[in-house]
Amino acid sequence: MRDVIARGTPSYRFPAAPKSAAEARRFVRDALGDVAPDLVDTAQLLVSELVTNAVLHARTEVEVTARAEAGTVRVRVSDGRPDRALVPYGSPPYSGTGQGLPLVARLASRRGVETDGDGKSVWFELRPGGPPRHPDDWEPAGAPAGTGPTVTLLDVPTALCTAAQQHRHALLREVGLAAAEGHGIVVPPQDLAVAHDTSNLITAAVTDALRRPAGEAVRSLPLSLPPDAGPSVRTLRAVLELAEDGAREERLLTLPALPRQLLFQQWLLDEIVGQLAGAEPTAWTVVPGEPGASSSEQVPWEPEQVRAGRVPTIAADERNRIIAVNGPAADLLGWQVEELVGLPLTTLIPEHLRRRHIAAFTSLLLSGRPRILGRSVPLPALHHDGRLVPVRLIIQPQETADGRTVFVAQLVPRASAPGPSARPGGRARSAVRREPERTPAPAGGGVPGRADRSALERLTLLADTATALSNAPNLEEGLRGVGRILTERLADWCAVDLIVDDGQVERVSVVHRLGRDPRSGEYEGRLPAVSDTARGPLARALRGAGPLLLTGPPPPAEVASPLDAHYLGLFRSMGADSAVVAPLRARRQVIGALTVARRGRDRPFTEEDLALVNDLVGGLALGVDNARLYQETRDIAERLQHSLLSVLPAVGPLRLAARYAASSTTAQVGGDWYDSFVLPNGDTALVIGDVAGHNLDAAIAMSQLRSMLRGIAVDRQEPPEIVLRRLDMASHTLYPESTATCIYALVKGPEQGPWELLLSSAGHPPPLLIGADGRTRYLDDASGLLLGVSPGLPRPRARYELPPNATVLLYTDGLIERRAEHLDDSLERLRRHAAALAREPLDVFCDELLIGHGADSEDDIAVLALRPTPPD
Numbered sequence: 001m002r003d004v005i006a007r008g009t010p011s012y013r014f015p016a017a018p019k020s021a022a023e024a025r026r027f028v029r030d031a032l033g034d035v036a037p038d039l040v041d042t043a044q045l046l047v048s049e050l051v052t053n054a055v056l057h058a059r060t061e062v063e064v065t066a067r068a069e070a071g072t073v074r075v076r077v078s079d080g081r082p083d084r085a086l087v088p089y090g091s092p093p094y095s096g097t098g099q100g101l102p103l104v105a106r107l108a109s110r111r112g113v114e115t116d117g118d119g120k121s122v123w124f125e126l127r128p129g130g131p132p133r134h135p136d137d138w139e140p141a142g143a144p145a146g147t148g149p150t151v152t153l154l155d156v157p158t159a160l161c162t163a164a165q166q167h168r169h170a171l172l173r174e175v176g177l178a179a180a181e182g183h184g185i186v187v188p189p190q191d192l193a194v195a196h197d198t199s200n201l202i203t204a205a206v207t208d209a210l211r212r213p214a215g216e217a218v219r220s221l222p223l224s225l226p227p228d229a230g231p232s233v234r235t236l237r238a239v240l241e242l243a244e245d246g247a248r249e250e251r252l253l254t255l256p257a258l259p260r261q262l263l264f265q266q267w268l269l270d271e272i273v274g275q276l277a278g279a280e281p282t283a284w285t286v287v288p289g290e291p292g293a294s295s296s297e298q299v300p301w302e303p304e305q306v307r308a309g310r311v312p313t314i315a316a317d318e319r320n321r322i323i324a325v326n327g328p329a330a331d332l333l334g335w336q337v338e339e340l341v342g343l344p345l346t347t348l349i350p351e352h353l354r355r356r357h358i359a360a361f362t363s364l365l366l367s368g369r370p371r372i373l374g375r376s377v378p379l380p381a382l383h384h385d386g387r388l389v390p391v392r393l394i395i396q397p398q399e400t401a402d403g404r405t406v407f408v409a410q411l412v413p414r415a416s417a418p419g420p421s422a423r424p425g426g427r428a429r430s431a432v433r434r435e436p437e438r439t440p441a442p443a444g445g446g447v448p449g450r451a452d453r454s455a456l457e458r459l460t461l462l463a464d465t466a467t468a469l470s471n472a473p474n475l476e477e478g479l480r481g482v483g484r485i486l487t488e489r490l491a492d493w494c495a496v497d498l499i500v501d502d503g504q505v506e507r508v509s510v511v512h513r514l515g516r517d518p519r520s521g522e523y524e525g526r527l528p529a530v531s532d533t534a535r536g537p538l539a540r541a542l543r544g545a546g547p548l549l550l551t552g553p554p555p556p557a558e559v560a561s562p563l564d565a566h567y568l569g570l571f572r573s574m575g576a577d578s579a580v581v582a583p584l585r586a587r588r589q590v591i592g593a594l595t596v597a598r599r600g601r602d603r604p605f606t607e608e609d610l611a612l613v614n615d616l617v618g619g620l621a622l623g624v625d626n627a628r629l630y631q632e633t634r635d636i637a638e639r640l641q642h643s644l645l646s647v648l649p650a651v652g653p654l655r656l657a658a659r660y661a662a663s664s665t666t667a668q669v670g671g672d673w674y675d676s677f678v679l680p681n682g683d684t685a686l687v688i689g690d691v692a693g694h695n696l697d698a699a700i701a702m703s704q705l706r707s708m709l710r711g712i713a714v715d716r717q718e719p720p721e722i723v724l725r726r727l728d729m730a731s732h733t734l735y736p737e738s739t740a741t742c743i744y745a746l747v748k749g750p751e752q753g754p755w756e757l758l759l760s761s762a763g764h765p766p767p768l769l770i771g772a773d774g775r776t777r778y779l780d781d782a783s784g785l786l787l788g789v790s791p792g793l794p795r796p797r798a799r800y801e802l803p804p805n806a807t808v809l810l811y812t813d814g815l816i817e818r819r820a821e822h823l824d825d826s827l828e829r830l831r832r833h834a835a836a837l838a839r840e841p842l843d844v845f846c847d848e849l850l851i852g853h854g855a856d857s858e859d860d861i862a863v864l865a866l867r868p869t870p871p872d
Helices: 019-032 037-058 100-107 158-180 189-210 230-248 259-276 303-307 327-333 351-367 455-471 475-489 518-523 537-542 562-574 607-643 696-716 720-734 823-836 842-853
Strands: 002-004 010-014 062-069 072-079 110-115 120-126 151-157 218-223 313-316 322-325 376-382 388-399 405-413 493-499 505-512 548-550 578-586 589-598 654-661 671-678 684-691 740-748 755-762 768-770 776-778 798-802 807-811 861-868
Touching: 010 019, 019 037, 019 062, 019 072, 037 062, 037 072, 037 100, 037 120, 037 158, 037 189, 100 120, 151 158, 151 259, 158 189, 158 230, 158 259, 158 388, 189 218, 189 230, 230 259, 259 388, 303 313, 303 322, 313 327, 327 376, 327 388, 327 405, 351 376, 351 842, 376 842, 388 654, 455 475, 455 607, 475 493, 475 505, 475 607, 493 537, 505 562, 537 548, 537 562, 537 578, 537 589, 548 607, 578 607, 589 607, 654 671, 654 842, 671 696, 671 861, 684 696, 684 807, 684 861, 696 720, 696 740, 720 740, 720 755, 740 807, 768 823, 776 823, 807 823, 807 842, 823 842, 842 861
Parallel strands: none
Antiparallel strands: 002 010, 010 062, 062 072, 072 120, 110 120, 151 218, 313 322, 313 405, 376 388, 388 405, 493 505, 493 589, 548 578, 578 589, 654 861, 671 684, 684 740, 740 755, 755 798, 768 776, 768 807, 807 861
16 A cells, blocks of 8 residues: 655555566656656666566565655665665676666666665665766675685686676576466475575675676686575576576576586586585686587687688677678678678578578577587588588687677688687687686796796797697697797797788787787788888898897887888787797798797896797797698698589489588598499499598599599499499509498489489498488498409399489498497488488488588598489
């Protein structure tokens, strides 16, 4: 009922129920009467947020008072929990929860909190002139009473922590409101109350820890929590698990957590429970995770990370819109960078895969369960001119500094995919992990004194940089690893510039000791040319001079070209009181330069450091040169292999489709091949094979086998088993110790059908026949020995009818074989997948098989499919 308190101020008490927020809005409108409409609207909004907070967190009766004097609106929201302090979440504007207090802070002219023995009141004032400028944060809740921190969270990525915290509060808010109305998830009221209180307790402790000064994106947080909080945290986890299940079943408006957020939330709660029980801390950075839920990516995502990268990279938001793209990705797909930003991601997806992409992306958001996140998946991308570009797609979710999630995709040209440790998003994202017992770096840049650097330390530095470069999956990742080592032990920051094929200079890595410096982005990538007028230290090093000792930034007198000015800008941006720049020499030519720099005048580089830097650049240049030679060899072999993959013939009613994907983890070349051609007698030949090995030798042997088989088949036009026997004998003269598998098949029949398939197999996985009705059968009646085992033995042959619209699938073993999986289980998995695709167009059929079975394959994959389609 309505009360009238002192001076006639209207007051109303509302029950602890969700409907009270709407009733409070109506009460405020009635109480304020003829006040300016904009003030009334603002008052309604703010009182709705505060009443909702009181209902969710205080869970007591709520009293609202509202009055207006001389155009000023005064509103007070009171509850019966004086012990429950405010817990500001620090949520960004787009967050779905936690906006009540930030809204009051931003829109009110004055606001505050008052507590007495009976309750707590949050009040605000609104004036016609609008709110003054003041900080929009509230004082954080006091740390829980105790002797000090009771839990230490090691290596917490602040961006991921923010995202997980926002999601946790959104879930609990939805569950609380649904439970109050008798809808959604059934949670005991006492458990829900404990979950809310415990979540607020953790948020208050984390918020308090994060407010302490720190410059890193990865931090160790000491939390002050009650020693007896373990059971309450276990209750919170149980309620969150129920809520996640409800979100996946679409019984809540909040979407389920994405994999990394879910893994982090579980780690956070487990750490609290474990440490309160006496366990030692476990750092987040060592927590294992499935693909798409890895703990390895620590630095908050920024658009510059994409734009600065040289691997084709695209980032999209949760609306499936492109928000960042780099030049290599735009060039690969025939676009300009500025044209792509803002377009839907489906612009780059072939039409026959768009429906699948939308379904998979929607499934990820609705279920939280990834299919291809963190995995290397072969599929085609759509070029601007309409053609298909074979790539390996690697997608990783990342969090922004304010807690949003973005999806960063590398589009690696097929057969050049990096290994599983490669991370998306560009270069120089080198947050140094801090171990809990690590001795703090000394002042003056964290560099040990020269007198303290022993011969063993020098050798260790040289060995570790060489190892970092040789063990990396690609050159760019290796140089980032070298940069991390150098900035830990020698310098405050370093940069590597390389001369590329056209004589231009490209800065491939800038690494700072404290992580990525956002100012360095404009100094990465392609640099101005080394002109005849350039005479600065970098230009001199690129001509072979050095190592050069610099006692500060290059003097203006040496700035005589755009390259010199660019180098001076790097020094001024990153800061340097001393530096050494040295050329990278390999095979009697300069291939680049290394710059190492220190800030602070107490430990500058001196002449004594030049010998060490000279040794460093010697090993670094050798590693860079070897990596380039290896990549050139792989590129040559790749072009050779792809040049030997046939263009499929057009054969009237016979539809043909083929796909090839190199291994995501091996040398990128191998002996898998497919072929199809029409014989002079009108029969259509189908061939698929695999030469043992994953190297250039295997690719060469494959090319010779392919040519010999086609020549024998066209010249003789004999049954499949005879052709394979002749191929076996011919290949034995070239490679007497080599083995290979192969299927040779002939499709016979008139244009209107019926059709039949004759085939013989030399140790190859059996073809799969998929009927238009989804029935499947492995064609394994003609299996014989591998090529190269016993060339003189006769080979079997089998004959099969081909029903109209049925699909014959030939494939190499990379499509099915997986570690720790029995071959029968692999064949059954392929059979089920192919049956589900029986009615799809043949291109969709092949691409879906690669997406579903080719992710992270350790072997090459070749697929050849045929479907007889009667004319209409």
